[in-house]
Amino acid sequence: xxxxxxxxxxxxxQAILVAALSGVLAFLLxxxxxxxxYLGAAVIALVTLRIGVTQGLQVLIVATLLTVLFYLAAGTQxxxxxxTVLLLWLPCWLVSVVLRQTVNLGSAMLTAAALGIVAxxxxxxxxxxxxxxxxxxxxxxxxxxxxxxxxPQGMQAQDLLPDLSRLLTGVVLGSLVLSTIxxxxxxxxxxxxLVNPGGLRSEFVALRLGQGTGLVxxxxxxxxxxxxxxxxxxxxQSAMVLLVPYLxxxxxxxxxxxxxxxxxxxxxxxxxxxxxxxxxxxxLLAGGGLLDTxxxxxxxxxxxxxxxxx
Numbered sequence: 001x002x003x004x005x006x007x008x009x010x011x012x013x014q015a016i017l018v019a020a021l022s023g024v025l026a027f028l029l030x031x032x033x034x035x036x037x038y039l040g041a042a043v044i045a046l047v048t049l050r051i052g053v054t055q056g057l058q059v060l061i062v063a064t065l066l067t068v069l070f071y072l073a074a075g076t077q078x079x080x081x082x083x084t085v086l087l088l089w090l091p092c093w094l095v096s097v098v099l100r101q102t103v104n105l106g107s108a109m110l111t112a113a114a115l116g117i118v119a120x121x122x123x124x125x126x127x128x129x130x131x132x133x134x135x136x137x138x139x140x141x142x143x144x145x146x147x148x149x150x151x152p153q154g155m156q157a158q159d160l161l162p163d164l165s166r167l168l169t170g171v172v173l174g175s176l177v178l179s180t181i182x183x184x185x186x187x188x189x190x191x192x193x194l195v196n197p198g199g200l201r202s203e204f205v206a207l208r209l210g211q212g213t214g215l216v217x218x219x220x221x222x223x224x225x226x227x228x229x230x231x232x233x234x235x236x237q238s239a240m241v242l243l244v245p246y247l248x249x250x251x252x253x254x255x256x257x258x259x260x261x262x263x264x265x266x267x268x269x270x271x272x273x274x275x276x277x278x279x280x281x282x283x284l285l286a287g288g289g290l291l292d293t294x295x296x297x298x299x300x301x302x303x304x305x306x307x308x309x310x
Contacts, residue, residue, distance in 0.1 A: 001189075001190065001193060002190075002193040002194065004018075004190075005046060005190035005191070005193055005194055006194060008043055008046055008047065008190070009046065009047065009050050009051060009194065012055065012058065012059065015043055015046075015047045015055075015059045016059050016062050016063050016066070018039070018040075018043050019040045019043040019044060019059055019060075019063035019089075020040075020062075020063040020066040020067055020070075022036045022037070022039040022040030022043065023036075023037075023040050023063060023064070023066075023067035023081075023085050024067055024070050026040070026085075027071070027076075027081065034179075037085075037088055037179070037183075038088075038179065038182055038183045038186060039186075040063065040085070040088075040089060041088050041089050041092035041179070041180070041183035041184075041187075042092075042183045042184075042186035042187040042190065043059065043063075043187070044056050044059055044060050044063075044089055044092055044093050044096065044187070045092050045093070045095075045096040045183055045184045045186070045187025045188070046187040046190045046191055047059050048093055048096035048097060048100060048187075049096055049099060049100050049187055049188060049191045050190075050191050050194065050195075053097050053100065056093050056096060056097075057093060060089050060090065060093050063089075064082060064085050064086060064089065067081060067082070067085055068081060068082045087176060088176065088179055088180060088183065091112060091115050091176070091177075091180045092180050092183045092184055092187075094111065094115065095108050095109075095111050095112045095115075095180055095181070095184050096108075096184055096187060098111040099184060099188065105185075105188075105203055105204065105207050105248075106207055106208060106209050106210070106245070108181075108184060109181050109207075109209075109244075109245035109248060110209065110213060110245055112177045112180045112181050112184070112244070112245070113177055113241055113242050113244055113245050115177070115180075116173045116174065116176065116177040116241035116244070117238055117241055117242070119173050119176075120169060120170065120173055120234075120237055120238060120241065123169055124234070129230065129233075130168075130169045131162075131165045131166045131168075131233070132165070134164075134165035134166075134168040134169070135161060135162060135165035138161045138164065138165055138168075139161060166233045167233070167236060167237060167240070169237055170236065170237025170238070170240040170241060171237075171240065173237070173240075173241055174240045174241050174243070174244050177241055177244045177245075178244050178247070181244065181245070181248060185200070185204075185248075188200050188203075201255075204248075204251075204252055204255065205252055205255050205256045205259065205298075206252070206256075207248060207249055207252040208249060208252075208292065208293070208296070209245060209246065209249055209289075209293060210293075211293055211294065213242070213245075213293075214290055214293035214294070216242065217239055217242040217243060217246070217290060218290070220235045220236075220238050220239040220242065221235075221236075221239045223235035224236035224239055243283075243286045243287075243290070244286070245289075246286045246287075246289035246290045247282060247285055247286040247289060248289070249289030249290075249292055249293075250285035250286055250287075250288045250289030250292070251271075251285065251289075252289075253288060253289060253292050253297050253298060254267075254268065254271050254285075255268065256297075256298040256301075257297060257298065257301055260298065260301050261301070271285075
């Protein structure tokens with residue numbers, strides 16, 4: 001990976017080549033779409049962090065244009081491809097700019113979440129309530145969803161689809177925020193490999209978020225629980241987006257506690273396996289990250305712990 005990072009930062013052409021190739025492969029190799037998207041976004045993050053903001057934007061624009069031109073030549077809807085690429089690449093560049101300026105992972109992650117909240121507001125402001133649109137599409141796949149066994153025993157799809165449709169916009173935006181943060185972290189890791197091996201680990205283990213953001217997230221969760229209608233839906237989806245950075249705080253707590261207690265890497269492997277097979281574990285870990293705002297588990301266990309971001 002260090003060789004790849006070195007190749008990317010060795011010149012503008014090399015960075016554009018890797019990013020554009022990632023954009024093309026994301027649609028040519030569907031099983032690897034997520035990985036190649038992350039790779040392309042991480043290239044933009046690395047260039048922005050290591051070389052400069054303007055250079056990162058140039059790689060973003062040129063790589064996107066090359067990807068679009070490829071699909072125009074192939075007779076594919078290039079506009080759709082461009083939008084899809086920019087949904088991850090542009091936020092990744094913006095978050096990388098913040099990380100470059102602040103040298104603070106917490107601030108960068110909160111920026112990603114803020115972009116998700118802005119996108120949620122834009123969806124509701126420009127298109128109105130998206131729930132009917134989601135419900136129409138979910139109902140078209142109702143038989144497949146039932147056959148896949150995605151619904152609890154004894155419950156029918158029609159009982160759950162309306163509730164699910166009211167939250168799907170938040171789920172999608174939360175996933176995009178997660179993807180953005182993962183890509184930026186990959187770019188940051190590449191940067192550390194080149195100039196400060198092991199630097200990302202210490203930076204990540206010290207990750208904490210400020211109490212102000214924690215209070216906002218908690219209030220949104222309470223509003224979602226104790227209100228109804230549009231206010232409840234908006235609060236629930238906003239809380240979903242804001243909880244994404246706390247998932248990483250939860251992981252930072254786990255890494256810190258494992259390091260402080262001297263336990264082996266097997267514990268970390270077990271946690272990541274659990275996250276992969278149990279979606280509920282993601283919420284549990286994010287909840288733990290939110291609680292860390294006030295409890296500071298690492299400090300209580302004897303570690304230095306970092307001060308929360310303001």
